[in-house]
Amino acid sequence: MALLDCVGLCFPCVFNTTPVLKINQATFKILNLLGEGGFSYVYLVQSKNNHGLYALKKIRCPFGNSNFKTAMKEVDNYREFGSPFIIKSIDSSVVQEQDGSKTIYILLPYFENGSLQDIINNNSVNNAPMDEAEALRLFVGVCRGLQSMHRHQVSKNFTIMSTMEPNESDEADENNPFLSNVDESIRDGTELQETVSFAHRDIKPANVMLAKDGTPVLCDLGSCEKARVSVKSRAQAITVQELSNEHCTLPYRAPELLDIKVGDKIDEKIDIWSLGCTLYALLYGYSPFEREELVNGANIRLAISSGSYTFPPTPEYSPAVKDLVRYCLVVDPAQRPSIEEVLTRALQVQREVSVERREV
Structure with a gap:
């Protein structure tokens, strides 16, 4: 899985009195909050370079590996599907915070016409x-x-992430509902020859x-x-x-x-x-x-x-x-x-x- 490892940087600053976020060398002005739920927030942002509008999803992962893996599965999902009827991410980044937690940012299209x-x-x-x-x-x-x-048809870069630690017992692995009955070729991220x-x-x-x-x-x-x-x-x-x-x-x-x-x-x-x-x-x-x-x-x-x-x-x-x-x-x-x-x-x-x- 191609991951933009920790190259994003979120910092509070002022750009025309508007909060600014920098992700993978691209700078965005945060215009307003579109929605929130649990540990995730979605912001309307504007690119400093092309002035285009985007939706930026921020996922906080304060509780360790399980929460982080679940969030990374979502990152994979936004990359995986190639249909014009399914949303696809533009960019993503993982930030290691000073307190040991991680924050994931997913840059998505903004749909002005709503839902x-x-x-x-x-x-x-x-x-x-x-x-x-x-x-x-x-x-x-x-x-x-x-x-x-x-x-x-699963791409060779797709990995189904476990919500458990990789070194846990086989019994625990069987109890994970989304890893039981999964072909090993999916676990390894290799290309499948059949539809999933x-x-x-x-x-x-x-x-x-x-x-x-x-x-x-x-x-x-x-x-x-x-x-x-x-x-x-x-x-x-x-x-x-x-x-x-x-x-x-x-x-x-x-x-x-x-x-x-x-x-x-x-x-x-x-x-x-x-x-x-x-x-x-x-x-x-x-x-x-x-x-x-x-x-x-x-x-x-x-x-x-x-x-x-x-x-x-x-x-x-x-x-x-x-x-x-x-x-x-x-x-x-x-x-x-x-x-x-x-x-x-x-x-x-x-x-x-x-x-x-x-x-x-």
């Missing part, structure tokens, strides 16, 4: 229904991004940004992991459950992630469920299970686990689009469609809607 959640919020404020054809266009783009993840499935694990409108040309781009790859996990022990079940609770937003979380037990198998189908929730949210303003909780007073976890939801009477959308949502929201992951099947169905619905519009 799908911004579209939903604007539609809500303006009491404007989402255009069906536009919702389908965005949905198809998200599908294409997920297809690149679910059917990914990755799952985003937190598909939702806020994690899909819009490029300048309107292309939907999957962002926030901190939750992205090798998709297929066989839960072989109680300790592993607890670990997977904790990671799911931390990274998978509840209203978009698949039923199989609500109560993980020994013997369970988790795969990329979790993204398909979230995909269905995202399409529903584009159409109606919130996930189907948020609506069950807010409108019908249902327990959101029970609604998700049973797949209980309804469609609002307004705005009106075609039966085919509603069926596309239903196609994704299948409680049993074994019966849930693959990303290829969802994309094929979405393109078919898109053609039908286009024909109907021309005939009107």
